[in-house]
Amino acid sequence: MRETISSAPEVIDTEGQPRLNRRQAAKIRTRQKVLDAARALFAERGYDAATIRDIAKGAGMSTGAVFANFQDKAELFECVFAEEMAGLLQDIQTAAGHEGRVVERLAEGLTAGYHRSLEHLPLMQAMVARSWFQPAAADERSRTFVKPIIEAIIAVLQAGIREGELRQDLDQLVMGRMIWDVFIANFRYAAYDNWGIEELTPHIRKQLDLILSSQLARQ
Amino acid sequence: MRETISSAPEVIDTEGQPRLNRRQAAKIRTRQKVLDAARALFAERGYDAATIRDIAKGAGMSTGAVFANFQDKAELFECVFAEEMAGLLQDIQTAAGHEGRVVERLAEGLTAGYHRSLEHLPLMQAMVARSWFQPAAADERSRTFVKPIIEAIIAVLQAGIREGELRQDLDQLVMGRMIWDVFIANFRYAAYDNWGIEELTPHIRKQLDLILSSQLARQ
Numbered sequence: 001m002r003e004t005i006s007s008a009p010e011v012i013d014t015e016g017q018p019r020l021n022r023r024q025a026a027k028i029r030t031r032q033k034v035l036d037a038a039r040a041l042f043a044e045r046g047y048d049a050a051t052i053r054d055i056a057k058g059a060g061m062s063t064g065a066v067f068a069n070f071q072d073k074a075e076l077f078e079c080v081f082a083e084e085m086a087g088l089l090q091d092i093q094t095a096a097g098h099e100g101r102v103v104e105r106l107a108e109g110l111t112a113g114y115h116r117s118l119e120h121l122p123l124m125q126a127m128v129a130r131s132w133f134q135p136a137a138a139d140e141r142s143r144t145f146v147k148p149i150i151e152a153i154i155a156v157l158q159a160g161i162r163e164g165e166l167r168q169d170l171d172q173l174v175m176g177r178m179i180w181d182v183f184i185a186n187f188r189y190a191a192y193d194n195w196g197i198e199e200l201t202p203h204i205r206k207q208l209d210l211i212l213s214s215q216l217a218r219q
Numbered sequence: 220m221r222e223t224i225s226s227a228p229e230v231i232d233t234e235g236q237p238r239l240n241r242r243q244a245a246k247i248r249t250r251q252k253v254l255d256a257a258r259a260l261f262a263e264r265g266y267d268a269a270t271i272r273d274i275a276k277g278a279g280m281s282t283g284a285v286f287a288n289f290q291d292k293a294e295l296f297e298c299v300f301a302e303e304m305a306g307l308l309q310d311i312q313t314a315a316g317h318e319g320r321v322v323e324r325l326a327e328g329l330t331a332g333y334h335r336s337l338e339h340l341p342l343m344q345a346m347v348a349r350s351w352f353q354p355a356a357a358d359e360r361s362r363t364f365v366k367p368i369i370e371a372i373i374a375v376l377q378a379g380i381r382e383g384e385l386r387q388d389l390d391q392l393v394m395g396r397m398i399w400d401v402f403i404a405n406f407r408y409a410a411y412d413n414w415g416i417e418e419l420t421p422h423i424r425k426q427l428d429l430i431l432s433s434q435l436a437r438q
Contacts, residue, residue: 046352048267122352125351125352126351126352128351129348129349129351129352130348131407132344132345132347132348132351132407132410133265133341133344133345133348136411139410139411140411171425171429174422174425174426174429175429178401178404178426178429181400181401181404182397182400182401184404185397185400185403185404188350188351191351191358192355192358192359203393206390206393207393207397209433210390210393210394210397210430210433210434211429211430212433213432213433214428214429214431214432214433215429
């Protein structure tokens with residue numbers, strides 16, 4: 001922890017981030033507390049049954065304090081969604097690494113994604129469920145959080161093309177989106193068939209093999 | 220319409236169906252009226268925002284009449300879901316036909332599925348959304364309605380194996396489920412990107428090509 005906190009928000013600290021004054025820092029802590037309570041409640045009940053009143057209770061605050069930070073439940077859910085996708089991206093990218101065969105890299109990356117998300121599977125379910133029935137503007141915003149993950153998948157495909165492993169004419173967007181869709185669809189087996197990482201790992205590997213094999217360049 | 224309706228429900232008519240007495244026939248008509256109103260309201264609002272009160276209103280009945288036929292909203296939704304999957308199965312099977320290359324048959328079948336379901340896209344969205352967040356017992360029941368569709372897809376794969384088009388060692392279950400998952404995932408483009416049949420048709424064809432090409436038997 002920093003000992004002294006500057007009162008001038010414009011001052012840039014050594015990591016290039018603007019320093020926060022006490023009030024701003026408190027506001028951020030409050031926001032995060034609300035977000036954590038919201039995430040827990042959405043995971044427990046899904047979107048519709050979670051109320052602002054109970055989220056406030058979970059955060060130990062008044063509903064007024066929640067509304068001072070978030071416009072409504074939809075905004076709260078969107079922030080939780082954004083956090084989750086950012087974490088997922090990081091885990092997938094780290095595990096996919098920078099070298100190796102495409103199918104291995106993607107299998108490693110997506111397995112890491114399952115590792116992460118299985119820990120709060122009901123939240124993941126609520127997110128997918130909501131992605132199917134939300135206003136178009138909300139969908140557009142939530143896509144901006146998913147897009148970097150699909151781009152990370154496509155980046156692995158592109159590395160495979162560059163290195164001559166995959167065909168030059170591969171339809172990157174169709175394949176990248178399909179891999180993401182298949183990755184997401186598998187969570188249903190986790191939710192309803194109790195699949196753990198032991199079942200999901202070979203399954204996504206098999207699916208990646210099916211999707212990728214036809215696109216291997218002739219050696 | 221039949222002129223005389225037997226009062227004995229056990230009598231079997233020429234189509235092998237038990238004949239219904241007046242009261243039973245009226246009950247079936249009432250049920251169907253409620254189901255149609257429910258389907259319309261679920262399509263308009265999704266699952267959570269549709270109330271029994273409004274479904275009853277849509278059917279021109281009292282809520283009591285609705286509850287005389289259905290235990291609760293969940294049962295109503297399940298019946299609408301079952302009807303929809305039965306119709307989808309029929310359309311896919313008819314269009315997939317009995318001969319031709321696997322990729323063509325599946326593309327024809329699934330395109331017919333899009334044709335059908337695009338007409339009530341919001342209902343389809345509500346169904347997928349709910350499939351991600353329902354009690355395990357409800358999921359198990361809803362799978363019994365989806366299973367015949369996946370089996371129909373697998374039957375096409377099996378024909379391709381028998382006729383030497385596809386590899387003998389193809390993992391039929393993994394592939395059949397994956398094709399279904401991809402088929403469903405594409406509805407999001409219809410919902411949020413205004414994709415119509417013109418966009419979905421070449422898209423599912425491309426995806427089928429990607430999924431199936433690696434499993435073609437070496438001629």
